[in-house]
Amino acid sequence: MQTFFGLIAFIALCQNGIEARGAVCEGRTAHLPCERGFIKLISASYGRSDRTTCSSGRPSNQLSNTQCHQYRSRRIMSDRCDGMSSCTVPVTNSVFSDPCRGTYKYLDVSFTCLPASRSVTCENSRNVISCARGSLSIHHANYGRRDRLTCPHRLATTSHCYHSQTSNLRSRCNGRNSCQLHASNAIFSDPCRGVYKYLEVTYSCNNHITSSGEITAAEQDT
Template sequence: MFACLTTFALLAAACFLPSEAEFLYDVACHEDSNELRCPEGEVIRLEDVNYGPPTPAICGARDQRVGHYSSGCLNHLTAVIYSVICNDWEYCRLPSEPISVNTCDENHFQEVVYSCHKLSESFKTVTTCVGDTAKLTCDKGHIWIDKSNYGRQDTNTCTEEPENVTWCIKDVNSRLDELCGGKSECEVSLNEGDFYPVPEECGPPPYYLRVRYTCKL
């Protein structure tokens, strides 16, 4: 079923693929993590993931295209999982170690190909630390939740000490829609246990809530 869904998603996305000149590349080697970043007002769309043995030339040119590299250790679910983590956000940091669906050994490069797409100016993004209150407001219309998650996607938000685990998220759209959807304003007090359980790989807090919404008339 996953293969069918993936094939359908790729066919649908083909209608909207940018030209190759608009692709961005991030190559991570050894214990580095891939970091995908779009300019303000634009969001990520993951296009492809490649693996292979590292060389000084590949590892020394992080933003340069490696090109197609056939590696039997890459599971087709890798790109699907990375898309869930990164798509539609401005910034994303991926794990430095192969995720569980891969059989790649630790000594490899990981090339992520992605593109950036403009986000409508009507969308607002709110990031709230545990212990604070998320405030969503609409001067006109009502709140419509576009995308939200709880966990951690970067090293520095809501923490004084940089965090290593940054690919840990839990989709909380349905919960936010239940709390705020259809209202003109909404406050969500974020206590530590509000959106538990978080995935096992998250490790200990601190976590934060990130919500993107728009105001529908």
């Protein structure tokens, strides 16, 4: 395991299968990159559990509460980062909410990089994910929008609009050789009306041989 503390940007280039861990101080930005593969969050905690991490220049009254935790931190980081090749998250109360006013906090986060494939299907399009050998194993799936560059469109007006579809896609696709995908509000419900969305799925094959490359829907339904 690689460990990094007190970084302005979390710049551990995580190799496949190796856990990277770091603490990023409140007001800074956490950057989780995978040189190869896609992010799988292991743990995340926003708050304070000791008096030494992110303590430089801070008065003692901002460090004394060591029982300060935001219990939704892992879910927030997982929603923003799982299945991405890199992820940037501001370490602020506006993102995580404030678990202890007056305490100077930090984000303690760990993740690994999965040697997986990623499928992106633009809204109202169809796609197929498959394994040349073995069967599908879904790691992560979202329907909505987590950036403005994927599936570009004049209605790509936000980067924080999505529903997790991991359980849904696991029940549909796990254990199969191939799985048809249809990025549709009728199937996944609409997390943000008026925004052009996409279905993103990170997956591998259960014999550890992944299908090649990133798959993007080629045509749009009419």
